[in-house]
Amino acid sequence: MFYYVSKIAWFFATPSNLLLSLILLSLLVALVRRLRGFGLGLAIVATVATIALGLLPVATFLMAPLEERFPQFQDDGKPVDGIILLGGAIDASDSVSRGQIAANEAAERILDTIQLAHRYPQARILISGGGGTVFGDGVDEAPVVADYFKSIGIDPARFIIEDRSRTTAENALYSRALVQPKDGERWLLVTSAWHMPRAVGVFDKVGFPVTPYPVDFRTGGGANNLYIFASISDGLRRLDVVAKEWAGLVGYYLAGRMNVLFPAPHASPSAAGSASL
Template sequence: MFYYVSKIAWFFTTPSNLLLSLILLGLVLSLFKRLRRLGIALSLAFTLATIALGLLPVASYILLPLEERFAPFRDDGRSVDGIILLGGAVEAADSKARGSLVANESAERVLDTTQLAHRYPNARILISGGGGTVFGDGAAEAPIIADYFKSIGIDPARILVEDRSRTTAENGVYSKELARPAEGERWLLVTSAWHMPRAVGVFEKVGFPVTPYPVDFRTGGGSRVHGPFAFISEGLRRLDIGAKEWAGLIAYYASGRTTRLFPGPQVSADGSASR
């Protein structure tokens, strides 16, 4: 039930959808003589808001704390027993239709996992990503990525396919069931930097210790974060991503799917932050 409620609710509250809905509401109200001035004012106000939110770096400010929560991974020489790749980088239905891997704007998840697979040739590779839509089951992403990895020479015996999960919470639950991590094993978790806090929180909740490997950054470093967007659609797209992730953090914490509102690096007894 949580899955369906969250998907339907988010469709209507996604910033770009909500802004458009409010503009249309204003236009409808303007058709009535008594409400014409209110309707025009409403449409104008939210049209300007759409332009401002699309061009100004508001989305970058929303995404930046998420992306900087975990530092980029640095190889410290320790062995790696497994690599977990969370789905979200491949358009599964399009890939099946085309008979070829169709990646989206989060393709770095797959690219970096490929690199890690060669850097740590003894590590298992767990791909977590099922299908599922509000109105039925969609194509599962994990098997498609697994086939791609096999096609580029990665040993099939290293690959674990988790194709049941539809949400980040299910990623954690089903990944642990499949991996059965032993005490002391080191598993890297590969997902988008803006998604990493919630993902780490979920894996903490299910008792699966992971080392974050954030990729797919949407904000630039330094003063670049303050720069405007060249296209309104670009700013709104990133605004949707950031708003959804903050909403997800709140919803997961409130529903008990994570134990911390804003999961971050764990601090050890000696005061050092663990990855």
């Protein structure tokens, strides 16, 4: 139930959808003679807000703290037992219909996992991602990615396929059930940098200690974060992504799916040690 409610609620709360709905609603209100001034005024405010949020680096400022929460992975020479790839980097349905991988803007999750698979040839590769949608079952993502990895020469005997999950919380829960991680094992968690805090939080909660391997950075850091967007759609797209992630952190914490509101590197080991399902 949580899954369906959250997906439907977020459709209407997505900033770009909300702003457009507000503009349309304002114009409808303006059709009422007595409320014409109020409606037109509200439409102007909503339009200006849409332009400003789309062009100014507001979304970048909101995303930067998420991406900078966990440092980039540095190989310290310690063995790696497994690599966890979280879904969200491809469109599984398009990949199947086209007969080739259809990656999206999070393609670095796939690319870096391939690199890690070659760097750590003994490591198992857990591919986590189902295909459930709000209105029915979609194509499971994990098997599609596994087939792609196999096609480029990665040994399928290394794969662990988790194709039931529809959310980040389920990624962690079902992955732990499949792997049953042992004390001392080291598993690299590959996901987008802006998604890493929530991902680490839910893996800690279910008692699966992971080493963050953030990829798919959307912000450049420093002065690069001051740049305005080239188009309104670019800024609104980033705003939609980052707003959903911050909302996800709050929602997961309130729902008891994470031990802390904003997971941090120093909190991961202790949280994992006291985690419970």
